[in-house]
Amino acid sequence: MADYIREKMLRAVQKPGRYIGGEPDIIKKDLSKVKLRFAFCFPDTYEIGMSHLGIKILYHTMNSIPEVWCERCFAPWFDMKQQLELYSRRLTTLESGDPLCKFDLVGFTLQYELSYTNILYMLDIGGIPVLSAERGEGDPIVVAGGPCACNPEPLADFIDLFILGDGEEVNNELCRYMISAKEKGLSREETLRGAASIPGIYLPSLYNVEYNPDGTIKRLQPADGAPMPVKKRNVSSLDEAPFPESFVVPLIEVVHDRATVEVLRGCIRGCRFCQAGFIYRPFRARKASTVNRIASDLCANGGFSEISLTSLSTSDHPELGEMLDDLLTWTADRKVNLSLPSLRIDNFSQELIDKTTRVKKSGLTFAPEAGTQRLRDVINKNITEEEIISGCRTAFSSGYTAVKLYFMMGLPTERDEDIVGIAELAQKIVDLYYSLPEKPKGKSVSVNISVACFIPKPFTPFQFVAQDTEEEFRRKQKLLISSVRSRKISVSYHSSDTSYIEAVLARGDRRLGRAILSAYRDGAVFDSWDEGFSYERWLKAFEAAGIDPAFYACREREETEINPWDHLDYGIDKRFLAAEYGRAKAALTTEPCNKKCSGCGIAAYIGRPCFDN
Amino acid sequence: MITERLFFSKLRDMKYISHLDLYRCFQRAIVRSGLDVWYTEGFNSHLYLSFPLALSLGFESSCEVADIRLLSPEEDIPSRLNSCLPQDIRVTDAAEAVMDPGEIAGAEDRPEFDDLELSRQALEEALCGSLSGESIIVQKKTKKGALKEVDIKKDILSFELLQDSQLLTADAVLSAGIQNNLNPKVILDRLSERLGREPDHWLVRRTRLITKYGRDFR
Known part of the structure; x- marks a missing residue:
């Protein structure tokens, strides 16, 4: 029998094409030959996510491993959210139609701070406990990478592992590692600990943060054997880096269709x-x-x-x-x-x-x-x-x-x-x-x-x-x-309102997790959309979490202050x-790197000068 | 230049791809297939692609039609396009267009219904009852937005129930094309009106396009 409820839901929403998948070039694999399932989640609508290049590259690189199946998942718009709630259905990927909770790895790309509540939203309706601490043996491991991962601290309560820097190589290393961890029968804790030894992987729960009475960070204490600092990954040659020969071509109109x-x-x-x-x-x-x-x-x-x-x-x-x-x-x-x-x-x-x-x-x-x-x-x-x-x-x-x-x-x-x-x-x-x-x-x-x-x-x-x-x-x-x-x-x-919230989240620390959770519990989703953003709701959430947002956004920081991201090495x-x-x-300019090296540190990091001159 | 008519099906989830998106999807597939097609010569040059009869969002069809123009004869058109199309959109045939799109006068639709609370018999009675009577008056929106009462009886060219189907299914021939066009959704609307709600399941599949003489549209 056809799934009557699914049809009802699709008929009830404005753009059903967002939720059906079925594009030419979509990658489907035989589950009996798949050893690791990865749900690549973009915390925004299909049209936004399918315009993003990173997801296309990583979809291709991860699926190039035969026993790994990387699938796509996007945030359902308000009308579909309502349908999912009405029929108590879970968020699924487009390829297999399986709920997020059935995956081994659920990965989010962090492109902008105002998408953070959508991560909680997708986990929640995907059947995964929102808080990392509440996930158990059967639950997926939740990972996140992308530009905002350079200060991942506000999301430390929700994400198990962060991926720092270029994803092309480390994502595949993580997938292969996960396959071996599964085969060895490692516990969740052991699996996470082991993953933290892959260069570019940051396991926030291994680091303990202490604060000064004035709210600034006093010290950050890594657990035994945890890397310090945690280095980002870097693809040494872009020319040799994998790039897909074909994209999954959307069937509905997306923002950038090219x-x-x-x-x-x-x-x-x-x-x-x-x-x-x-x-x-x-x-x-x-x-x-x-x-x-x-x-x-x-x-x-x-x-x-x-x-x-x-x-x-x-x-x-x-x-x-x-x-x-x-x-x-x-x-x-x-x-x-x-x-x-x-x-x-x-x-x-x-x-x-x-x-x-x-x-x-x-x-x-x-x-x-x-x-x-x-x-x-x-x-x-x-x-x-x-x-x-x-x-x-x-x-x-x-x-x-x-x-x-x-x-x-x-x-x-x-x-x-x-x-x-x-x-x-x-x-x-x-x-x-x-x-x-x-x-x-x-x-x-x-x-x-x-x-x-x-x-x-x-x-x-x-x-x-x-x-x-x-x-x-x-x-x-x-x-x-x-x-x-x-x-x-x-x-x-x-709007200065959204910019303010973005500024708080951008340079925030772990204590912001409570505010993000509180905002989500109060209904915050799609904060980067006018339809979703509520300034009052965020102010309320900060208050409930005992946080002064101005402390993060509107305070000049001394060079000597420990920033929440100082233990991450970019x-x-x-x-x-x-x-x-x-x-x-002093209004003094600095020359472009190809003219004169300004000594930012990256040359030492890669172990050679960036330019030959 | 040859006007080539593509016959294709649009089934299952592909019923949720809108007309405009279907257009883009075919455009893509045609470019990918490498068919030698004609591009319009206006300011915004694009490949020529025309759908003689639009299908509403949410309906399946096994008899859709699209016209393209070939600059030279091509072989294996269906298989070449199918390798670039979604799984549930399949080109079943391609041939030089015989008729003018204006000749489309009717469409055979297969509406199917099911309900978890009503027996098939109850559903059948409601369906038949909703379409009986000398005239069937429905409210239609005019282009100016005002409501107008229209008798759609004349646009239901034939209607009968299929006896051997698993779910309650009708075989309906409705007016279609540029002269008169009746959206098969009215049958669902009539039924829903009678039931006081939509049945738990409905699905319409278009199965044939015909001319006013009852011939297949080719």
């Missing part, structure tokens, strides 16, 4: 606010020829009409010209469009525009990040106003009429003139447009400025910084709006970060 090739990992720029720019070091490039082969395979196997060359700064690729030329030999014929999402305005050229828009013209976005040169120097975003203007001139001359500019507010040392500077810069771009004789005829210009609230993150030179208070953010937002005088300029900004020296912060305060 072939994505990671062309670089790490970044040479050293922008002081950017966590990714530090935690993904060292800079590694995929060869132009490899990128071309992967892109061609992906398009042929997935039928994509767009290729996206992704990285933190694609125009820094040493072989960018060659790479684009290779791709352009076939993309136009195969009606494939090229997009380069992370371009720097300073090396944005006419040639690059011509190459990327041969098939179809897409929008242009630049990120000056700050409104004045002084503040751009503070954050080490080494671009000048002339470069911004000249980049926009190039864009306008080749027919673009809309430019989107990203900024942040609340940056260290920021003054009101820096906020006003954002509006002034936008105005200069509008004026530039009208001054150009070659501007597109009869069309008006639109300059869209998007302003985020700055959130200090671990492993950046600004990890010591106090975030602006909400009042300050609101005042600055008003100041910006009142400084804009042209209707050609539109301003959008992030190859970045804390003294370097402090020195960079000092340079920031």
Whole structure:
């Protein structure tokens, strides 16, 4: 008999296609030959998760081991949540349709702090005790990796093991280790202890944290034999790192529906606010020829009409010209469009525009990040106003009429003139447009400025910084709006509420676990969505847990203070970060890594210089 | 240029793939299959793909139709597409289009029902009762959003119960196409109205597209 309830549930939700799987290229395995089952969970909707490159790479690498079956699972939207509750059904993976509680390993990717409550949500409806301490012998081992794992402490109560750094190698090592642990019949405790000896695996329960009366960390005590510090993993050659030849192609429309090739990992720029720019070091490039082969395979196997060359700064690729030329030999014929999402305005050229828009013209976005040169120097975003203007001139001359500019507010040392500077810069771009004789005829210009609230993150030179208070953010937002005088300029900004909660979680410690649990128990899910986020609920949760959120977000930290993440080694020296912060305060810039090594520590970590010069 | 007509089935979970998503799914499969197809020549060039009759979300079908244009004759079209399509969308046949899509006048649908609380007989009585009478008046939304009463009796070209089926199943031929089109969901709606709720299980599978002369649409 067909599962009537399942059909009822699928008919009751708005987008049933999110929950059915069944895509071409989905990987199914014979359970009798599978020794380890891994549920790869993305704590957001199908459309968001299926746009993420990491899950595609790791799905492919883990499934390349014949006896490991990695399946996908996404967070059910509110309508499906209601159905699951109504019929007391559990969250299942898309491949086998089995509930999460039946898996050996359940792994989450930590992409943004506001997805944390969704992890609890998925565990809970997947039939797994939310608290690590409450899991027993039959329960899955819950692991998590990704960028937010660089400060995993707020999740220490819920996640059994964290995976630090690049996942391609360590995930497979963990899977193989788990198979042997199962075969040896190790207990849960023994299995976890053993896993902690795999480089890159962090078992939080092995570390005891003591606090000072003022709330700061007094000391962190590792158990006998526990590694200290715990080092992140690093794929030494991106070019040789595994990359899928085909993606699971979604049947419903997702956010990014395209072939994505990671062309670089790490970044040479050293922008002081950017966590990714530090935690993904060292800079590694995929060869132009490899990128071309992967892109061609992906398009042929997935039928994509767009290729996206992704990285933190694609125009820094040493072989960018060659790479684009290779791709352009076939993309136009195969009606494939090229997009380069992370371009720097300073090396944005006419040639690059011509190459990327041969098939179809897409929008242009630049990120000056700050409104004045002084503040751009503070954050080490080494671009000048002339470069911004000249980049926009190039864009306008080749027919673009809309430019989107990203900024942040609340940056260290920021003054009101820096906020006003954002509006002034936008105005200069509008004026530039009208001054150009070659501007597109009869069309008006639109300059869209998007302003985020700055959130200090671990492993950046600004990890010591106090975030602006909400009042300050609101005042600055008003100041910006009142400084804009042209209707050609539109301003959008992030809510300071969500940025505040994100800041608390980003630099939080283990004590935050109680607040996260309390927020979840009070109904918090999908906090990164307007439909889910409730500021009041979070404030209530902090109060219930006896936590002052401002302690984490709005307090300047001394270099000598022990941070919750200081025992994790991402190859970045804390003294370097402090020195960079000092340079920031003096508005001194630091050169990109390929020009001059700034001594961040990663070269020592990998045991060789990052660049040959 | 050849207008090639693809006949395909859309079964089980694939009934939850919307028309728009199905379009994208076929587009992908066609690119992957390497078929030599024609691309439109407008500003936003895309491969030509047209579905003569849309199927509502939630319905299965073993007789769906899609038209593509080939620049040169191709072999093994069904198997080449099937290797790039989801398991439960299968191209069963491909041939040069014979008829104009406007010739579609009816569709044979197989609605099936089951209920855990009602006997088959009770369900059968409710179903037949809900469709009896000289006229069947339903509320329909006009394009302006107002409600209008429409008699759908004339659009039920035939309706009979299948005797040897395991679950209560009907064989219904309903108007379909650009002239008159009756969504088979009305049968479920009528039944639900009579029961005061939806039955525990319903499933509609479209099995045949026919012209006004009762011939198979090819």
